[in-house]
Every structure is written in structure tokens, then in C-alpha cells.
Amino acid sequence: MMRALAVGAAFAALVIAGAGLRTHLALSCARGEVAFGPCPAAAVSGSAEELAEIRSRIAAGPGDSWAYAALARPGVQGGEALLPAATRLAPNAPNVVMARANAALARADWAGAVPPLVQLATHYSAQTGDPAALLARIAASGHASLLRPFVGRHSEWFPVLVDEAVRLQLPLEGLVPLVAHANATGAMPTQRLRAFVRTLKRRGRWGDAFGLWLAQHDGRVPVLYNANFDLAFEPDGFDWEGPADAPPKTGAVARTRPFPGRRQVLEVDFTGQAYVTPVVRQYLMLAPGRYRLTGQFMATRLRSEAGLAWTVRCVTGTQVADAPAFRSTAFTETGGSWVTFEFSFDIPPSCGPVASLQLDPVAPFEATAGIRGTAYFDAFSLKKSPS
DSSP: OOOOOEEEEEEEEEEEETTEEEEEEEEEEEESSOOOSOOOTTOOSOOHHHHHHHHHHHHHOTTOHHHHHHHHSTTSTTGGGGHHHHHHHOTTOHHHHHHHHHHHHHTTOHHHHHHHHHHHHHHHTTTOSHHHHHHHHHIIIIIGGGTGGGOSTTOTHHHHHHHHHHHTTOOOGGGHHHHHHHHHHTOSOHHHHHHHHHHHHHTTOHHHHHHHHHHHTTTOOOSSTTTTOOSOOOTTSSSOBOOTTOOSSOSEEEEEEEOTTSSEEEEEEEESSOOOSOSEEEEEEOOSEEEEEEEEEEEEEEEOSSOEEEEEEEEETTEEOSSOSEEOOOBOOOTTOOEEEEEEEEEOTTTTTEEEEEEEESSTTHHHHOOEEEEEEEEEEEEEOOO
């Protein structure tokens, strides 16, 4: 281990304003190594004696890479002039890499800042998100293409960048093509990709979210995904899903299960307690027009005053409409027999492109009063009717 000296470290805070980014450098400090965390306000870059000692080392040994790296660090007067020599002698020294990043950021040279920031993020993001956060700001400001050559199978820093972009509430639309590329190259773990899609949905970025969902499924999905309920539900996408804010002990639980004589069916078990609506839903990307929904239904010991209904509700931004564009007739007790149903409904031009197909109680008060019994659904099909 090399002897530690007081080191001044600086990182740029990128601010999105007007047509682009502006940067300013904020000093931080460390002892012997680069630091990314906050430091006392009184921190200085190093005493005159320390700097004189380092310059003496360079005079005595022009190839002293550590001395060049120490002087080239941000905050040292004249340090930037030594940066080219420090880069040749110690290209991977943390202080040198950080100084290169800072120098580029100070010039608003995003192309020059990205490589050293990626290097820092690769080796230091386990301890701090700062390099990844700076990269996230660069990407979100319209320069995501600069990062694309660095995103590959072993880019473990990239999911950290995405997390930082979400944490900082940065605009995400510029990141979407980069996330799609990361997914294609194996740099985006499935769980992190799903979390990003969830964030896009919560922000009302439905087109971007659906595009990434398509990318996960080789670019092709039916209008109604998992219509036969044969697949386990995929969270945070455009599959069937329950309410995100349902309490642990809810009065309605929707799940897939095997059923005699069939493969998997949707089972909705009501316990008589209050529950959050909708019981289950799927967000659909539907063009305006007329659609036909078919399926099969069975209920056993279903105790409900008004029954259940499938509704279609328009989605605007992040808001699902209170008034449905369509409500089916009521589903009530069938005595354990399967019955086939068919409904047609219209998606008006004002509704698209996102609608929610969801299962609700016909009488809203029953979500509070509770329902008892079990409802089953299977063999759904949703098709657009000919014009």
C-alpha cells in the first residue's frame, strides 16, 4: 500500500437546464485514495509543504507515476496541466481517472467524460453510486448514445445507472433505447428490467414500457397476453396482475391453478373480508375500434348480491378512469358448471392507446362488505372485430 497523502477529489454535478447541461465542481476530500462522499466544508486540496514534497519526488524521479497522479487530482493548482503525463504513467490510478472525468465535465465534453466515468462506475459503484449517477444524468440529458459502446454482458454498473436515474427522478425516455440494448446484450437482469418497466408504467410512459415488454418477448405478443392463464403471472409488465396496494390479508386472491380436465385456470377466491379493487387486471394496448371478448366462467358457492363484472376502463397518463367504457353483464353462481360468455365493446379514439381490462364487483360496496365463494375463468380470447 502506498503512503497516504491528503487528496482533494471533485465531481461534477450535472444540472439539466435550458437546451442542455451545465456543470459545476464540488470539492470533496479523502486520505490517500479517491473519495466520492461529502467532506467537511473546510476541506483543502493539500498544504504547500505536501505539494512541494510531491514536486520534489517528480524532480528526483520523472517516472514517479504516483506523484503525477497525486498532483493531477482535481483541486490542485496546475494539476490539469500534469494530467496528460499522469495519464501516460498511471492511466488506471483512481485519482487520474477521476481527474480526467472532471476535466471533461468542466468543459461539457460528454464524450470525453463517459469513458473515465464508466471506468469509475465499473470499479467503484459497489461503494458509491456517484459515477453511475453522473452517467445517468448524461444519458437522461440526450446523450445516451455515448454510453452504448460501453454496455455489454459484463456491464454490472449499468443497472446501478438505471437505479440512480429512477432515484434522482430524471427523465427516462432517453434511457429506454439504452435499456433495450442492455437487455439484448445481457447487461440488464430480468428483475431490474421489470422494475424499470414498472417505473415507466407508474410515470405514464406506456409506449416505452410496452416496447421493453415486447423486447422481453422477442417482439411479438397477442392482444391479450396469457389469455388461457397457462403461464405464471409475470409481474411488472402487461400480464395479469393484482392490486399493488393490497393488504397481506385481503378478501380476494387471484391466482392460476391446475383444474381437472383443463390445464391452468384463473381462480379468484373470496373470503368475505374487504378487498382492494380491481381483483385482477391486464393493461392492454388497444387501437380505437370494436373488440370481442370470449371466455368461460364457473362459480361455486359464490355469495354476492350483484355479482362480478369485467370492465374496460380508459387510462390517461397514470389515471384509470372511474367510469368504465364497457361493463359486462354480471357473473353469478353457476352451481359448479362452466358457462361460455361473449361480449363486444368499443374503444373510442379518446381512450387509446391504453385500457385496463379488470374484474370488479358490480356493486362497489361489496369490495368493503366482502364476497364469499370462488370464481373461475378460462379460455379467454380478445380479437378486434372487422370494420
